[in-house]
Amino acid sequence: MSIKQLEEASVELPKGILRQRWYVYAIIVVLVLLVLVLATSIGSVSVPFSTTFSILADKLPFVDITPTWSVNIETIIFDIRLPRVLMAGLVGAALAIAGATYQGLFRNPLADPYLIGVAQGASLGAVIGFLLPVSWNLAGFGLIPLLAFVGALLATTTVYLLARVGKALPVTTLILAGVALSALLSSIVSYLVISSGESMKAIIFWLMGSFALSDWSEVGIVLPYVAAGVVVITLFGRMLNVMQLDEEQAQQLGVNVERLKIILLAAATLITAASVAFVGTIGFVGIIIPHAVRLVWGSDHRSLLPLSVLIGAIFMILTDLIARTILSPTEIPIGVITAICGAPFFLYLLRRRKKAIF
């Protein structure tokens, strides 16, 4: 029977059936594009909006506009601002969906993408990269992002190995091991930062997170990771729903819990590591965006996950815009902005809708 038939039989349709209509997604996607264009039009050098629009339009296939702008302006819009904005969108999306995944897997509202050591591992790798007396470039992949990425993966692998019990990966052990390792690595990082001498300013700036140096090559590297990770994770949306029951019930309902944990953890960790490797650790996004999405649209992971991607992207693009324009051309570290903007907004949402989100 279809919904229509059920309705005609005046069976009262429970709300669980009505997931997000397609137009919700369409509207939000359009919003993402708008925000993208907006952010590309604004920067420390003022460029008229029409010029930005023309430059971007000109790049589209089948569109050809005779340039009325200088090459340098085009460089600013297309080679500096656009990749930066795209990177912000990618990272925002990645962190948001990784956060939602961790929260779903651990069944814990406080889980964030850095729970099992990604942030601290990446920070340690990056700081070591700063302190090593070598400069390196491997096919556009600089030394620091490479070490950060490797550090992140090593840290999570260590946590995984420490937490594993036989073939199972108990969730509590994972959290404990993650917190312990993060604390340890964080103290090492602090020590290294203090003794870093002249590099200290640069290191601290990196640690606080910034999209300042994002260029097309970085976008090109991060995009496949994030895209692959997002696709894999969203496939398991319904399974994540079932995982919200305890693990025993999930197994009895046919979910291979251990395998699911590994797949989702790996995917979420990979996209987080890829993001952090290039832009540093930006906090707050991974926790707050999934919760905000839940407050408005509910906890069904089949909508929570894709919506987190979109809303995360919008959020990050906007906060990056604020970070680089308020004190232009000085930049405020983006972590500061995400916290300042995010916290009150979330409290407001919480007050308005008091329904249970977890």
Place this chain on the structure above:
Amino acid sequence: MIELEMQKVSLGYNHHPILRDMNLKVSPGELVGLIGPNGCGKSTLIKAFSHIINPMSGRILVDGRVISVIPRRELARLVGVVPQIPLLPSTFSAFEIVLMGRNPHLGLFQSEGPRDWNLALQAMQKTATQSLADRRVNELSGGEIQCLLIARALVQETKAILLDEPTANLDIGRQVEILDLMKDLCRTQNLTVLAALHDLNLAAQYCDRLVLIHDGRIHAEGKPSEVITNKNIKQVYGAENCVYTHPVNGLPIVLVGAARK
């Protein structure tokens, strides 16, 4: 139609066996009751049959196959479980929780469709829970939750159902309803049902066979009148002189408070 079997199985946690030398068979169309004192291992047995724990020794067979080689999703289409004290997140409505029972039948990309919704609604009607469809689980009573879980097991469309104390929180009307339902499923659909029950009277009235567990072993097995005897009850529960005969159908009933000379 499938058979559940245990051959020389011992079960336990952390190398500490709780049950030893279990030889047990549940056949299609049978409603078998597991009875015994608190902590005797009924839940453990049910966990073993749903492959939540592995046997320390011996073999567990589902439909003639060793349980450990059956992929989880397939096992979930064969055996459904109604757990005792489950964790239910309050972010989903009752209907959505019941709908999760369709999981083993859905592929990775699939979402539930009209047929699944229909099954869920029907299952809720059978368990008298359809009015709770939009409510959150934290608003429901223990009994309502239990009925929901039974609905979920029904929706799972399995050949066997394991129930862990399904009537513990129910009023007498519901108890009868649920057990009538289970009995009916055994008769009409040849389901294989194994239920852990604490209420000896219900067990005697509804079960085709009873398995009495005591001290980690099967103390007695057979028809209710063979298992629920004064001797057994005294040996296992320590309660004396409680077993009487039902005036109408001759099955044993257990009454407390009257001393018989």
Place this chain on the structure above:
Amino acid sequence: MKTIGAIILLTTMILSLLTSCTTPSETTTPVETTTPAETTTPTTTPSTTPPATTTPATTTPATTIPTTIEITDQADREVTLEGIPETIISLSPSNTEILFALGLGDKVVGVTQYCNYPEEALDKTKIGGFSPTDIDVSIEQLVAMDPDLILATETHMTEVVPKLEQFMPETAIIVILTSTESFDVVYEAIELLGEATDTGERAAQIVSDMRDRITAITNITNTLTEAEKPEVFYIVWHEPIFAIGGGTLGNTLIAAAGGINVFQDTDGAPMTDLETIIDRNPDVILASLGVGTGADLSYQFVLTDERLNGVNARINNQVYPVNTDLYGRPGPRLVEALEELATLLHPELFP
């Protein structure tokens, strides 16, 4: 499996601790862009006549060997030296350079870990660091060494100098300004130190030499019109981008060498971004070498980053690395920096 995890953990810890042991001084590659200019040979005996100085120093009218010297240092502190200092410790690389230039190398007993010029300085005992974020000087060590004279800077004024005054009342402490933009302040510092150490003649020679060489250049560059002066962008670091702004030695050097600093409107070392650089379109880009761990990352960045392709400096291949030690230290080598910069900016005027 747990042991593997623990081993990885341990290895990470050890590796990171080892990395922290690399000190910047070991890794800085000293880049000599020009050969050190000829300086006059140092006098061997201290002169008996009191040095003739112009500015704030008050000299005691001594006839033979001065017993007490009274100085007002560059922080307006009155300092009294009981006799010629025989043991001197310097708390900043620029002061170390001045000391050695004055021929006092043998008397220098302690320097910072960043003091790398001249070569002899590398052999001296290290007493701490010096950089805007690292004023960790080992007070204990200073007390133990008990020198006659300590040269500090204004960055030490808040914490270090008061402690030194408290724990080492016998030691003379002279404060020299290091963040200055004016050559005059540098001349003053040299003369001041000359007076304090009874090397006044030598000091005067150095100063006059510097003046001569600098004027030789500014005489020419002062006649240039705005249009003839290239616009210069001096980058200090690239992640994030920091430029040299107004009110700095770098800025003064650029101006004296006949250039215009595109960031002179902001004082200090302002943070900026790629867009602004492209917008201001400098004709010449100078990139600091020797900052951080000695790598030339900032130079590579401005030299190769594709987004800067449209900037004049890149089109005309006018991107040059410069030695921060040379361009940033208020000492005698500023002249070399200026001469080098003048040649870079106006090769036809200063071959």
